[in-house]
Structures are given as structure tokens and as C-alpha cells.
Amino acid sequence: MSTHIGAQSGDIASTVLLPGDPLRAKWIAETFLDDARCYSEVRGMYGFTGTWNGQPVSVQGSGMGQPSMAIYVNELFKDYDVQSVVRVGSCGAVTDDVAVRDVIIASGACTDSSMNRIAFHGLDYAPVADFGLLRGAVEAAEAREGGSPFHVGLIFSSDSFYSARPELLGEMVKYGVLGVEMEASGLYTLAAKYRRKALAICTVSDHIVTGEETTSQEREQTFGEMVEIALTAALA
Numbered sequence: 001m002s003t004h005i006g007a008q009s010g011d012i013a014s015t016v017l018l019p020g021d022p023l024r025a026k027w028i029a030e031t032f033l034d035d036a037r038c039y040s041e042v043r044g045m046y047g048f049t050g051t052w053n054g055q056p057v058s059v060q061g062s063g064m065g066q067p068s069m070a071i072y073v074n075e076l077f078k079d080y081d082v083q084s085v086v087r088v089g090s091c092g093a094v095t096d097d098v099a100v101r102d103v104i105i106a107s108g109a110c111t112d113s114s115m116n117r118i119a120f121h122g123l124d125y126a127p128v129a130d131f132g133l134l135r136g137a138v139e140a141a142e143a144r145e146g147g148s149p150f151h152v153g154l155i156f157s158s159d160s161f162y163s164a165r166p167e168l169l170g171e172m173v174k175y176g177v178l179g180v181e182m183e184a185s186g187l188y189t190l191a192a193k194y195r196r197k198a199l200a201i202c203t204v205s206d207h208i209v210t211g212e213e214t215t216s217q218e219r220e221q222t223f224g225e226m227v228e229i230a231l232t233a234a235l236a
Contacts, residue, residue: 004071012058018059018061020063024221069187086198093208105229137230156179181202201233
């Protein structure tokens, strides 16, 4: 039993979907999984295990930001032998090429966090997605008739939701960054450390350039397309 998840051995499947919002984890379990049961409510961070198309899968809330996410992912990999984690979260678009409700499949993640610089003694480690999961997600997104537009590329994992220097993100956009969120870089690094698989798929919830945004309820309960893409990529 781990410190923060508190589940028993065998409670968690080898494939885990990882939303930041615990209520989104609950919604995913109730909407997409069969026979879902709650294995953790520690600190209000829900975790559920059920089946999708007959295959076991778990969904675990992780909180906001890389430090919180890292707590749950470390325990998932180390204490429960989870093999694949797919983040299903929200992000902000930072370019006119991406619109609200588009899906971004993150091939790699830039960051302003010091976590990797500390771990790699000042060197810049380049965290990337697992190629098999990435390819599966792209194929799943391409196969959806009438689905939302999707984009494959870099995402920026910020340590600050309210940045003191928002203008610095403009330089990242010049080099191809599509959106900003707060977890993918740390997730990809931890997956590499444990030799596991990870991918981040995000729905654009707001647009940094235009100011358009969705409501908190929409972010919690209507971003189902990325969940279906994630399940197909990880389990199909």
C-alpha cells in the first residue's frame, strides 16, 4: 500500500488514464468503464478500476502541476507495477493554428520546471512520448469520422498557472509549441526513469491568444473524445 494512493496490491490495472482533476477521473470511470470500482479516495484524489472492451484499465486523479503528478506516477510505477500511463487533461492553446476543443497529442514536452535540471545536474533532458502509444493515438484520432481536429507536436509544461513572465512563452511558440499545461514533461521523464510507457493527450480548454475558454463543468465532463483516443491507443 503506497503513501498517497493507498490501494491494495492488484487493485490497479497495468494501464492507467491520468486526469489531473479527480472529478474528471470519476466521470471517466462512470462514463467509459464497465464494473468500475473505487480503490482510493485518499486526499479526495479518486482512483477507479474497471474494464473497457473487456480489458482492465484504471483511472487515477493526479492533481495540478508536476510535483503533484510526480507523487502519483512514482507510486503507480514503483508500488503498483503500472506499465502505461496516458495523461488525459486540458491545456491552453498558444497559437492561432489550434482552436478551443481541438485535441493535442504531445510528442514531446518543453518546460520551465527545475525538476529535470536538478535531476540532470543542469543539463537539458528532452522528455518525449512513448512512440507506440503516440502512433496508436494518432491512428485512433485519424479513424474518428467527424471528430475534432487534432494536432501532434510539442507542449509546454509550466510550473506556474499564473506566470510572472508570460511573454517568454512566445519564444516557445516560434519553435513549434502548440499548447501549455503543467504535467507532461514530468510524466515523460518518470516513464523514462522506470522504463515504462507514457503519453499526454490534452483537449484545448482555453486559448491564450483569443481569450476564448470553456467552463469548469465542460472541462470536467465533456472532453470525452481524448478519453476514447487514449483508451484505443493504450488497449486496442
